[in-house]
Amino acid sequence: MKSTSPRYIKQYAVGIIDYSSQYGGENPRSFSYSVSNIIGEPKIFPKYGDFTQAAVMRTYGPWWNRCLTPKYKKDTRPRSSSFQSQDYIDVIFDKAVFPWSIAIYETYNPGAIVRILALCQEFPKQNTPSYENNNDGVDPDICGKAIPLPLVEKYTHWEVLWSNPNPQFQTTKEARMFAPILQEINHRSRIIRLEFCHTHLDYYTELDAVELTGTLTYTSSSPVDPPSRPMSSLSIHDSPNSSSENLAYSESKADFQNQDSEIIGINEGTIVVTKNYNDVLPNGYFIFLPPEIMSKIFSYLPFPDFCRAACVCKLFHAYSYDPSQLASVDLHSYWHIVNNNTLHSIQSRCSPSAIKGTIRSLSLKWLGGGDIVTPDQLNNFIKSCDFRALTFLDLASSPSLTDALLGSLVKYTSGLSHLDIQSCDKATSEGIRILHKLTKLQSLNLYRTKVDDAGLICIIHSNPSLLNLNIGSCTHIRDYDRVLVELSEHSHNLRALDTWRAKSLTSLGLKALASQCKHLEELDFGWCGGLQSSTGCFQHLAKSCPHLRKLFLTTNRTVSDVEVNMFAQHLTKLRQFDILGTRLVTPQSVERLLNQCNDLEFLDVSFCYSFTLDIVKALRQTYPHVEIKRSFQD
Amino acid sequence: MPPNLHVKLCRLLSLWQPPVLLSRMFSVMTYGRVLARAFANSVSQGELDYLPGVSSFSQSSVYGTSYSKPNSAPSTNPFRLVSAVGGFSKFDSPLRRSSRIPPRAVSILDKRLYGDDACFVTYHNTTDVLGVADGVGGWRNYGIDPSQFSKKLMEACEMLVKTGKFVPNQPSELLASGYKELLEDKAPLAGSSTACIVILDRTKQTLHTANLGDSGFMIVRQGEVIHRSTEQQHTFNTPYQLSMPPEEHRGEVLHDAAEDADTTSFDLELGDIILTATDGLFDNMPDSVILKELSRLKDSKYESIKHTAWSIAEQARDLSYDPDYLSPFAKQARLNGYDVTGGKPDDITVLLSMVTGASE
Numbered sequence: 001m002k003s004t005s006p007r008y009i010k011q012y013a014v015g016i017i018d019y020s021s022q023y024g025g026e027n028p029r030s031f032s033y034s035v036s037n038i039i040g041e042p043k044i045f046p047k048y049g050d051f052t053q054a055a056v057m058r059t060y061g062p063w064w065n066r067c068l069t070p071k072y073k074k075d076t077r078p079r080s081s082s083f084q085s086q087d088y089i090d091v092i093f094d095k096a097v098f099p100w101s102i103a104i105y106e107t108y109n110p111g112a113i114v115r116i117l118a119l120c121q122e123f124p125k126q127n128t129p130s131y132e133n134n135n136d137g138v139d140p141d142i143c144g145k146a147i148p149l150p151l152v153e154k155y156t157h158w159e160v161l162w163s164n165p166n167p168q169f170q171t172t173k174e175a176r177m178f179a180p181i182l183q184e185i186n187h188r189s190r191i192i193r194l195e196f197c198h199t200h201l202d203y204y205t206e207l208d209a210v211e212l213t214g215t216l217t218y219t220s221s222s223p224v225d226p227p228s229r230p231m232s233s234l235s236i237h238d239s240p241n242s243s244s245e246n247l248a249y250s251e252s253k254a255d256f257q258n259q260d261s262e263i264i265g266i267n268e269g270t271i272v273v274t275k276n277y278n279d280v281l282p283n284g285y286f287i288f289l290p291p292e293i294m295s296k297i298f299s300y301l302p303f304p305d306f307c308r309a310a311c312v313c314k315l316f317h318a319y320s321y322d323p324s325q326l327a328s329v330d331l332h333s334y335w336h337i338v339n340n341n342t343l344h345s346i347q348s349r350c351s352p353s354a355i356k357g358t359i360r361s362l363s364l365k366w367l368g369g370g371d372i373v374t375p376d377q378l379n380n381f382i383k384s385c386d387f388r389a390l391t392f393l394d395l396a397s398s399p400s401l402t403d404a405l406l407g408s409l410v411k412y413t414s415g416l417s418h419l420d421i422q423s424c425d426k427a428t429s430e431g432i433r434i435l436h437k438l439t440k441l442q443s444l445n446l447y448r449t450k451v452d453d454a455g456l457i458c459i460i461h462s463n464p465s466l467l468n469l470n471i472g473s474c475t476h477i478r479d480y481d482r483v484l485v486e487l488s489e490h491s492h493n494l495r496a497l498d499t500w501r502a503k504s505l506t507s508l509g510l511k512a513l514a515s516q517c518k519h520l521e522e523l524d525f526g527w528c529g530g531l532q533s534s535t536g537c538f539q540h541l542a543k544s545c546p547h548l549r550k551l552f553l554t555t556n557r558t559v560s561d562v563e564v565n566m567f568a569q570h571l572t573k574l575r576q577f578d579i580l581g582t583r584l585v586t587p588q589s590v591e592r593l594l595n596q597c598n599d600l601e602f603l604d605v606s607f608c609y610s611f612t613l614d615i616v617k618a619l620r621q622t623y624p625h626v627e628i629k630r631s632f633q634d
Numbered sequence: 635m636p637p638n639l640h641v642k643l644c645r646l647l648s649l650w651q652p653p654v655l656l657s658r659m660f661s662v663m664t665y666g667r668v669l670a671r672a673f674a675n676s677v678s679q680g681e682l683d684y685l686p687g688v689s690s691f692s693q694s695s696v697y698g699t700s701y702s703k704p705n706s707a708p709s710t711n712p713f714r715l716v717s718a719v720g721g722f723s724k725f726d727s728p729l730r731r732s733s734r735i736p737p738r739a740v741s742i743l744d745k746r747l748y749g750d751d752a753c754f755v756t757y758h759n760t761t762d763v764l765g766v767a768d769g770v771g772g773w774r775n776y777g778i779d780p781s782q783f784s785k786k787l788m789e790a791c792e793m794l795v796k797t798g799k800f801v802p803n804q805p806s807e808l809l810a811s812g813y814k815e816l817l818e819d820k821a822p823l824a825g826s827s828t829a830c831i832v833i834l835d836r837t838k839q840t841l842h843t844a845n846l847g848d849s850g851f852m853i854v855r856q857g858e859v860i861h862r863s864t865e866q867q868h869t870f871n872t873p874y875q876l877s878m879p880p881e882e883h884r885g886e887v888l889h890d891a892a893e894d895a896d897t898t899s900f901d902l903e904l905g906d907i908i909l910t911a912t913d914g915l916f917d918n919m920p921d922s923v924i925l926k927e928l929s930r931l932k933d934s935k936y937e938s939i940k941h942t943a944w945s946i947a948e949q950a951r952d953l954s955y956d957p958d959y960l961s962p963f964a965k966q967a968r969l970n971g972y973d974v975t976g977g978k979p980d981d982i983t984v985l986l987s988m989v990t991g992a993s994e
Contacts, residue, residue, distance in 0.1 A: 029799050032818035052819050053793050557822050557881045583822045607821040
């Protein structure tokens with residue numbers, strides 16, 4: 001088998017293709033906590049701690065999920081796995097190899113990796129295109145930036161190399177080299193996606209490097225098949241032992257419909273049967289079950305199975321094409337196998353001819369990674385489906401989201417109240433500006449997009465019912481103060497605001513916001529260095545917004561005892577509080593806060609000068625219901 | 635040096651000090667508290683392979699011989715730099731010389747090392763980069779570990795080089811980015827430091843340097859100093875420095891921008907010796923002694939360079955504890971009206987590099 005292979009190539013990542021979030025700033029010349037730190041050989045390992053040289057993602061633990069979530073009908077179908085990936089990093093290697101092993105150097109809170117996939121491309125020549133990181137070594141603009149995806153060949157698809165089938169999340173407190181046993185694939189690959197789930201983590205996970213070992217030639221005893229079928233439909237790879245199944249359920253549709261139709265249609269979940277079925281029971285005894293029961297059963301099928309069921313018999317086909325089953329569709333778990341045909345099959349289930357209001361919520365998160373769905377295909381899908389009733393749309397980190405698609409969105413999905421396009425870097429400032437044509441938005445996530453001041457202000461003007469806005473790490477917003485002033489004038493109902501790493505934000509913006517938006521419940525001002533406590537802005541906030549439940553002032557070096565005492569006095573509903581990295585807060589004021597805020601469940605005092613490990617231990621003992629975080633460097 | 639003279643010198647200077655204008659003299663005041671511990675050690679490139687990439691203190695590495703990046707084009711230019719580091723913490727007095735810990739016995743991760751100097755040696759593609767920084771000891775009086783700032787500054791610069799986020803002919807920009815990077819740390823850093831960055835562009839065979847404060851470098855060709863850094867001081871013994879005051883002292887502390895650094899570009903030849911060091915060396919050892927030491931350097935092998943670096947560092951340390959010796963620092967002090975003699979006990983970091991051909 002593989003052990004006989006003479007030549008293994010061991011290589012570290014040479015670039016980053018894409019990622020969903022990062023703790024560090026967006027400045028390509030800076031490295032601190034940036035995802036691009038995963039490039040190259042290990043720099044921290046075997047040290048264990050919270051280092052600037054590591055690749056860190058934006059969130060961890062259950063804290064971010066407990067925030068205000070928009071109310072929408074969730075997809076209740078069971079998924080193929082018990083976890084839901086929250087973040088990903090796509091790394092590229094120099095040479096395409098048949099992956100033999102992947103070692104991930106985890107240097108802080110390991111255990112977040114839940115799935116590893118390889119992008120399989122056909123390379124025309126034996127000589128793989130060699131990726132040279134910075135030939136001259138002098139152009140800093142190239143480094144750390146997302147590298148454009150190489151030309152995608154015909155048979156491009158993702159293969160799951162490893163997935164944690166039954167996550168028993170165990171975290172150790174030491175650096176580790178994580179190298180799971182990989183599923184053998186007969187494709188070469190140089191782009192690897194790492195998927196993370198942080199919910200169970202104590203604190204941020206940090207990565208040092210990724211090492212890919214593989215062979216240039218396929219050495220398994222099994223015959224090498226060229227990919228016989230392009231990914232024609234949904235298939236599932238969740239179990240490492242099951243070979244990929246490709247079920248062409250959508251093609252079979254025509255056969256059923258051309259037959260003498262026994263079942264002529266479905267109306268609001270009720271099957272209308274016209275013909276006598278005495279002679280034969282082509283649909284088995286299922287026909288005797290009440291339609292409501294059948295609908296219920298079908299609603300418990302995982303989405304791929306639900307689609308596949310159409311191939312079983314005419315009855316199943318009818319249920320599988322029941323539009324009411326598609327009120328809420330979540331394809332996030334299947335992003336790697338969703339292709340154009342999948343979109344077609346959904347489209348055929350909810351064409352505009354069907355009853356109005358088919359799909360209410362749709363999650364296409366991460367769709368199109370590796371360009372397996374092109375922007376045009378997605379655009380056609382949005383255009384041809386009936387999305388008049390769509391209120392919830394999640395397109396986070398989708399490389400298929402382009403300006404043209406945004407144009408279609410505002411045209412065909414005008415009823416949207418929740419839109420998530422975070423980390424979609426293909427959409428330009430001008431493209432995002434068109435979102436001002438939407439008027440019912442309540443929740444909008446623009447984290448790490450190219451939205452600019454003018455565009456955002458237009459959107460704020462036209463959506464007065466905005467409740468939840470994330471504009472963190474938007475590098476094209478020049479003046480966050482102006483944005484906050486506009487928010488304070490037009491969005492009086494605002495409940496949650498995230499302005500992570502808004503360098504231009506000052507007390508002017510915060511004071512305006514706090515004066516007008518009295519219902520604020522969640523604020524994330526992490527890494528907003530322009531907010532100076534000496535201006536009294538935090539005290540103003542404490543007095544004006546008594547409903548605050550979450551307040552993150554990460555690395556605001558000016559937060560002192562005075563502010564914490566104010567918070568303790570006024571913000572009695574506080575649940576989550578973060579004052580990481582200030583020298584001016586003492587344990588006394590924090591203790592007062594802990595006494596005053598009975599609902600407090602999360603407190604981050606990492607890198608606060610006076611909080612030694614002993615003090616934090618004592619606090620943890622006194623307040624066992626509060627998770628008190630204290631990170632460390634060495 | 636008789637202790638009373640030393641105390642006199644210190645009192646003299648500390649009286650003269652404006653209260654928050656921090657300078658090196660505080661670090662001289664701490665002399666006498668002997669924590670015998672060698673701060674320096676040297677690690678060969680081979681060891682660095684499995685040690686963590688960033689070493690705060692001193693590391694000696696050979697670049698060139700073991701520098702071979704897979705898939706990188708074979709180097710066609712004949713230049714490479716062989717560098718070695720030697721040095722001592724000021725707490726490592728010559729009286730305890732016998733207790734000098736063999737370099738490899740001390741882990742570079744050892745947190746108990748208390749010198750305030752930091753340095754790095756690294757490369758990126760066809761560029762070699764060296765740097766030294768000297769943390770201003772006065773911060774100890776404010777309860778701040780002065781070594782943290784210089785260490786973090788050098789770590790940041792090293793990481794920026796390794797990830798290619800720099801331009802070889804703009805060393806002061808590298809220093810500026812390194813400084814900016816400190817603001818991106820979760821930990822609230824404070825302190826100040828002088829710094830010197832030396833970048834060798836192998837393809838153009840040019841050395842680009844930036845020097846802020848009184849650390850520095852000199853280039854020696856055929857026994858003569860042909861190029862050197864200029865000291866930048868506000869007043870005597872108060873060098874230019876990058877600083878990051880703690881929040882409560884914001885606006886009260888002396889701060890110079892990295893752009894104020896003195897920058898030069900200089901064409902190198904084979905056999906040129908580059909000596910980069912903190913003021914602990916230059917304040918205690920006149921050029922003539924340094925040149926004498928360097929003249930003993932016979933070849934460009936890593937071992938001999940390391941040996942010379944160590945011997946320079948050791949001599950400088952010995953001189954710094956000699957009370958009767960008229961050190962360059964004492965001469966400088968006399969010019970400024972202080973009647974003192976003797977060396978100036980300080981942390982010493984010596985980074986010795988030689989330009990050699992790739993074939994050697």
